[in-house]
Amino acid sequence: MKDLKVKNYLFQAIDRTIMETILDKETAKGIWDSMKQKYQGSTKVKRAQLQALRREFEILGMKEGEKVNEYFSRTLTIANKMKAHGERMEQLVIIEKILRSMTSKYDYVVCSIEESNNLTTMTIDELQRSLLVHEQRMIGHSSGSGEEQVLKVALED
Known part of the structure; x- marks a missing residue:
């Protein structure tokens, strides 16, 4: 029964x-x-999968034009898969990976974050929030001020 x-x-x-x-x-x-x-797979299969994930994590980098949230999502997906396969993924490792693999337009931001924060106590969420703020500023600066936008629209007409 x-x-x-x-x-x-x-x-x-x-x-x-x-x-x-x-x-x-x-x-x-x-x-x-x-x-x-x-x-579940055998131990050999798991090891092979973990090796492939490690390689993917190593070569991972932010793509040109990719948004911060998209890059974090790709990075954390791989990190979580690695954790599921038994890899011990410290937040610091993920934070350092993200910082060193951002596109060059974030160089000054990365430098600022590394200089002004203790990375060993920083969380992934704090890093993401900080990078999102900078991304929004870059978008705001690239689109210009409101007056510039009105002028651009007027000139196009």
Whole structure:
């Protein structure tokens, strides 16, 4: 009876496409073992995946024209995948990676952040907030003041 209950819970939690591959299993343990083998992977596979993620993290850099939020999202996605594979990812490592891989238009901002903050106590959220403020300022400066915008529109007409 317990086995039947557990099988029922498993069937409710498993996607239909995956369920088709385990319907032949007679016990909850059989289902569990099959799923574990298919999706958890062996130690060698995990190590290989972690190596690929490390490489991806190493070569990661902000793309020209990429927004701060987009770059943080890409970086944190890789870092979280690495954590899920057993890598110990300190905030400092992620912060330093982001700072050294920003595009050159952020050089003065990065220098300012490194000089005025203790990176060992800074959080990723604080870094992101600081970079977002600078990004907004750069967007504001590149689009000009309100008077300049009115003049540009008037000249275009």
